[in-house]
Amino acid sequence: xxxxxLDLTHLQQWIGRTERHDxxxxxxxxxxxxxxxxxxxxxxxxxxxxxxxxxxxxFLPLHRQSxxxxxxxxxxxxxxxPVPLPRRMWAGGRLAFHRAPAxxxxxxxTSTVGDVQVKSGRSGTLAFxxxxxxVADAEGVLLSEEHDIVYRAQPQPGDPAxxxxxxxxxxxxxxxxxxxxxxxxxYSALTFNGHRIHYDLPYVTQVEGYPGLxxxxxxxxxxxxxxxxxxxxDATVRTFDFKAxxxxxxxxxxxxxxxLDEDGKTVRLWAQDHEGWLTMMATATxx
Numbered sequence: 001x002x003x004x005x006l007d008l009t010h011l012q013q014w015i016g017r018t019e020r021h022d023x024x025x026x027x028x029x030x031x032x033x034x035x036x037x038x039x040x041x042x043x044x045x046x047x048x049x050x051x052x053x054x055x056x057x058x059f060l061p062l063h064r065q066s067x068x069x070x071x072x073x074x075x076x077x078x079x080x081x082p083v084p085l086p087r088r089m090w091a092g093g094r095l096a097f098h099r100a101p102a103x104x105x106x107x108x109x110t111s112t113v114g115d116v117q118v119k120s121g122r123s124g125t126l127a128f129x130x131x132x133x134x135v136a137d138a139e140g141v142l143l144s145e146e147h148d149i150v151y152r153a154q155p156q157p158g159d160p161a162x163x164x165x166x167x168x169x170x171x172x173x174x175x176x177x178x179x180x181x182x183x184x185x186x187y188s189a190l191t192f193n194g195h196r197i198h199y200d201l202p203y204v205t206q207v208e209g210y211p212g213l214x215x216x217x218x219x220x221x222x223x224x225x226x227x228x229x230x231x232x233x234d235a236t237v238r239t240f241d242f243k244a245x246x247x248x249x250x251x252x253x254x255x256x257x258x259x260l261d262e263d264g265k266t267v268r269l270w271a272q273d274h275e276g277w278l279t280m281m282a283t284a285t286x287x
Contacts, residue, residue: 011082011118018110023106023108024058030048050103051225051226053218073194081116085151087208089247090216099140099143101135106137106138114131133145168268172259172260197214199213211249223271242269247279248271254279266286267284267286268282269283
């Protein structure tokens, strides 16, 4: 698809759109995600600190069934611009954690469409949407987040495959994760994510052309921070930046790895697939 077929001027009319969601940091999703990540945490209690990235369990997209599109996402053209490209992915993000949300507290997320851009690359037309979020409680902002969404056309026969990157080899910590349908189903259920690429094998292989179910980008990011927490349990995560590099598919084992830099404050984190290719790269700063 030629990028001129996308009406960028029309799509950029969504820049500045804002929506607000109120929620409460309830206990059950915290216990359920801890079980999904295979953690041996004590039962959550009101007043406990919510771990970093676990705010993705809240402010869920509660669209009616009749409002969903063929891919299981909400039909386009509401808060997000109606990009007419079929593949939609969470490409990465940048987060700053000011204070940890307290379990049981009332919170608000304010979201704004920050930018819309269209580019043409070796893999075809890409549309990028930047969404900014702020999560706050009664005392002020808890965390700030920039969320990158990428839209792309279906691959065509003969399209060049992106060149894979080898994963770093200097890990101080690593953990193997079994990417199976049960793990993906549980995370989809926890985040009320209807995107069919994560649970519908006939759809993902026959319609979107992937070789298997796609592991959620936010799940991999959460596993990277979880690796940091397992190995540096007393650290406080201040910032976290991550970028998806390559999809991860079932039914394979993938690996999350990390290393603390010499400054004692910067943690490099990455994920790799069963072939050793880099799938996600991230950086956290700790205090």
